Amino acid sequence: MRGLEEPKPRATATPCGCVKPALETVGNLLTEPIGYLESCFSTKNGTPRQPSICSHSRACLRIRKSIFNNPEHSLMGLEQFSHVWILFVFHKNGHLSCKAKVQPPRLNGAKTGVFSTRSPHRPNAIGLTLAKLEKVEGGAIYLSGIDMIHGTPVLDIKPYIADYDSPQNLMESSGDVNLQNNQHKPKTVSWSDGKTNNCDQRQLSGFNEPHPHHSTKEKPKRSEDRTSEDNSVKHSNTAKTQCTLPTHRDRAVGLGLASSSDERPSVAEEHISPHCLEKSSVEGTDERLRSVEGAVVPPEGSAETQPAAPHSPAGTADGGPGSVVPAWVRQAPVATLEVRFTPHAEMDLGQLSSGGETDVGQASFKYLRSAEEAKRAIEAVLSADPRSVYRRKLCQDRLFYFTVDIAHVTCWFGDGFAEVLRIKPASGSFQVT
Numbered sequence: 001m002r003g004l005e006e007p008k009p010r011a012t013a014t015p016c017g018c019v020k021p022a023l024e025t026v027g028n029l030l031t032e033p034i035g036y037l038e039s040c041f042s043t044k045n046g047t048p049r050q051p052s053i054c055s056h057s058r059a060c061l062r063i064r065k066s067i068f069n070n071p072e073h074s075l076m077g078l079e080q081f082s083h084v085w086i087l088f089v090f091h092k093n094g095h096l097s098c099k100a101k102v103q104p105p106r107l108n109g110a111k112t113g114v115f116s117t118r119s120p121h122r123p124n125a126i127g128l129t130l131a132k133l134e135k136v137e138g139g140a141i142y143l144s145g146i147d148m149i150h151g152t153p154v155l156d157i158k159p160y161i162a163d164y165d166s167p168q169n170l171m172e173s174s175g176d177v178n179l180q181n182n183q184h185k186p187k188t189v190s191w192s193d194g195k196t197n198n199c200d201q202r203q204l205s206g207f208n209e210p211h212p213h214h215s216t217k218e219k220p221k222r223s224e225d226r227t228s229e230d231n232s233v234k235h236s237n238t239a240k241t242q243c244t245l246p247t248h249r250d251r252a253v254g255l256g257l258a259s260s261s262d263e264r265p266s267v268a269e270e271h272i273s274p275h276c277l278e279k280s281s282v283e284g285t286d287e288r289l290r291s292v293e294g295a296v297v298p299p300e301g302s303a304e305t306q307p308a309a310p311h312s313p314a315g316t317a318d319g320g321p322g323s324v325v326p327a328w329v330r331q332a333p334v335a336t337l338e339v340r341f342t343p344h345a346e347m348d349l350g351q352l353s354s355g356g357e358t359d360v361g362q363a364s365f366k367y368l369r370s371a372e373e374a375k376r377a378i379e380a381v382l383s384a385d386p387r388s389v390y391r392r393k394l395c396q397d398r399l400f401y402f403t404v405d406i407a408h409v410t411c412w413f414g415d416g417f418a419e420v421l422r423i424k425p426a427s428g429s430f431q432v433t
């Protein structure tokens, strides 16, 4: 039997006649960043370990003109999605070496295989983050709930589609008659009742003027005002007004398993569960659910019993319907930390946001909207204990520094708490390297 032949490098001529290098070259995949992230985090230290940790974290990605002459064309239609996958390179890993077994912070020093973790140090330093898409503007996208640092090279953007990307949907769908008949269609629920979730209400500050919740100029119709004609796919006219409804809901409803308010994303927080997503999922159980086109939906307040996870190996934690994660992913070695601010730190923060003259000139937040939001972002970062296992165990008495937006934070950790001591303007500007 012949083995797989190793691909040989080839050059191909495009219709326009220019010769482009073949993508398929031995051990060398050609990639070119589509852009470099402008992020509120300037250093690895203190950057959330997963996007779910800090919903106020914000970033902007501009598609490079060297990728597309008209970057805005490449983003057409993306505004209709609430979340996007961002594929990027951990360019600040330092060196290229990686180990087969790593020590994720949640294992508190114990080792596990690199591929069972989200460690940045992997054979190909590729990161994957599910971020909330705040808005698309020209050739740029604005994100929140991110865990990447400023200057991160981004390789790709893909829309998050629950029907494809959430195991609970995949597993439920596998028994779906429609799917077997190749007729599976994502169910959609209208968000056109004028209500928005927390995430929609958040807008990027410092980037531009506030944007409407719906980025189409046309005001979306209320679902009950819709004609059946309206209901027959007008996706191209809606922007973020359609939300994919997990297929399992419909099935649960059909089975008399009503929807719940305690629904959780299908995988643990370290995987994909930005707060917004969770929120959307929970909010999907309100009256908007009742407007699911062509589907029987439960009345408000009814309880849902989650279908049991298909299999829960010993020592694993149920990550929600249709997915299983090891227990350590959910059982953090340390409890969530209480976060305190000294009066001095509070004063610093006030000064920082007041735009007073500082040693780095006029201070004003670029990504965060207010001192209150900066405080909440700092709290979110610290309550998740951003220290490495090494720091946590061997450098307990050391000060810890990190930067969010223009705030350079100095803090220390005690038993079960983190205390912010100083908040100074971050020196140096954000440079894309």
Ligand SMILES: C[S@@+](CC[C@H](N)C(=O)[O-])C[C@H]1O[C@@H](n2cnc3c(N)ncnc32)[C@H](O)[C@@H]1O
Pocket: 043, 044, 045, 046, 047, 048, 049, 050, 051, 089, 090, 091, 092, 093, 118, 119, 120, 126, 127, 128, 129, 130, 147, 148, 149, 151, 152, 153
């Ligand atoms: C644990 S990784 C997870 C990233 C992504 N959500 C994933 O699962 O692939 C997140 C951490 O990577 C680090 N990081 C973020 N951007 C980076 C970059 N460009 N280069 C190196 N490390 C980075 C930060 O310390 C952050 O806390």
